[in-house]
Amino acid sequence: MTTKTITISPVTRIEGHAKITIHLDSRGEVDDARFHVVEFRGFEKFCEGRHFTEMPQITPRTCGICPVSHLLASSKACDAIVGHEIPRPAKLLRELMHMGQTIQSHALSFFHLSAPDLLLGFDSDPAARNIVGLIQQQPAIAIKGVRLRKFGQELIKLVAGRKIHADFPVPGGVNKVLTIAQRDEILKGLPEAFEHAKFALELLKGYHKANLADVEDFASFDSNYMGLVQPDGALELYDGKLRFCDSTGKMFHDQISPDKYLDYISEAVEPWSYMKFPFISKLGYPNGMYRVGPLARVNVCSHIATPLANDELKIWRAKGQVRASSFYYHWARLIELLYGLERAQQLLNDSEITSTDVLVPNQPTKREGVGVVEAPRGTLIHHYWVDENGRIEKANLIVATGHNNLAMNRGVQALAKKYVKAKKLQEGMLNRVEAVIRCYDPCLSCATHAVGQMPMQVELADASGTVLDQATRG
């Protein structure tokens, strides 16, 4: 029986609004732990009645961290409603923009949000355990992170016109071409960006080696995995088909067309969170738990189509196909960061990248459209239904962080059981619990399209609900 509840609020250095509660039994042992998302905005309702061409401008406001993902998923859903293939150069430009986002978002996650734990220590002074503390204590490293993120953001600006909430992809293609001068300017920044990405990888591998026991057991648990792959099974972020693998890496659904997602994924709601709990339909709830995002994508892919990232994949797979510890999200993220840079380089060197053939007419010809991309944090699904004039009748969104909801809860439980020894709440312990969440780099902003910000506070309550102890950090 649960006799005490620990609440951590707000959960900081994650991109969203949330709380964690840890429930203790009568012996003071951890009975259950829950990750609560505490914001709701209602995109799935308030988009009704808007013209479908507005969706790529409205839905990115779900999230300012990965707005490009929403922009692209939305544009792809709108392309399906238009019913024509978009020109190849438009596709290249969209993917290039997407790589810019992958780079900036993964750099942000690693350097700005997680590196303070890894470099300054989980038990270091909370007031300095952040990017600013990192700038002050390890300026050389922090600046690399700042500059790598800046490279991704500048790439987005050069391709799309502005860094956050650009209006560049539109139904039927894109509304701007890339000039040769702009292309060359991006290319000029690539060598430095590669250096920083490789530096981050080495740093992480060093941390991994030095803390092997801890990282292998950092909220490690079995789950299924889902991600987009290319026709030959290679890692894919912009297009491709869905692949599902079990905890051993064995595929059980492969090359699933993303517009069939409703046949494979369902969602559940719990009264204690505004974020829904997607699950694999045939496995039921909650057994159908699966993970998405960097860890899942790197686990499910057969290989990576760019050489440097593929070499890193081989190192990652030294001990087998699948890594289960949540810590490996960080590593997978950096492999993808390297892929993002390599792929951006390929796209920039494509002769059609500066083509002016970037848009087809965008009258609605279909009544329904699904658009799916791999956002930095995982698979993002936009699904719209329109009337004959192209007005939205219904919209359904399943965001990256949502897919991970069951897994994040499981991760918090696993870690709470290891580190929370009731009675006295210790700061470093709480930070570790929070760090599990941070592994998933949850974009609660996205998740609370339906969700929003992730606060942290710990509360102990007895079975009658009386609060016995409370710890708010600071």
Place this chain on the structure above:
Amino acid sequence: MKKTTATKPAKKPVRKPAAAATPPAPAKVRVATMWLSGCSGCHMSFLDLDERIVELVKLVDILYSPIVDVKEIPDVDVGIVEGCVNNNEQEHELKKLRSRCKVLIALGDCAVTGNIPGLRNQFTLKDCLLRAYEQTESTKISCIPNDPVVPVLNAKARPLQEFVKVDLSIPGCPPDADTIWYALTELLAGRMPQWTEKNLRYD
């Protein structure tokens, strides 16, 4: 970037005239940033200050923010708020910040006008919740979240000035980094930023 005044030394920290009599001026300006109902794009735009963040943290201490680990709002000189007020906890946090800061800045369109979260105001809250948690095509196990642990949603999503006094609004979705930099450096120099067509144009 003509707006940049990074090289100028910091003058007096921002404070209201009434507070001028209070004891020793802090070495740095104390800042809290808060994220209510918004997309975090304004905080991301703040991070787009890039290397200028290094300059900024020489002049200010960021004591409370989604990017730092302090969980309780301290007394600060400047409070910067992104997002509008969507639920009872946000309303409470905003009022708490207002009571603990000297200058409150509404950062971005959600804070200033309600913006995209405010689009839900044309529907009833109940209809929004029903669509999200009962009716969406993928939802198979449904209920409306109502556990005491989750905040109670307000009937409408409203901008900051409907709850507290706002000293400065920085519009934009999001305001770009140069504009944020201009506003902060002006405040640090003891001046109120002046908006012109030029510094509010973002593309």
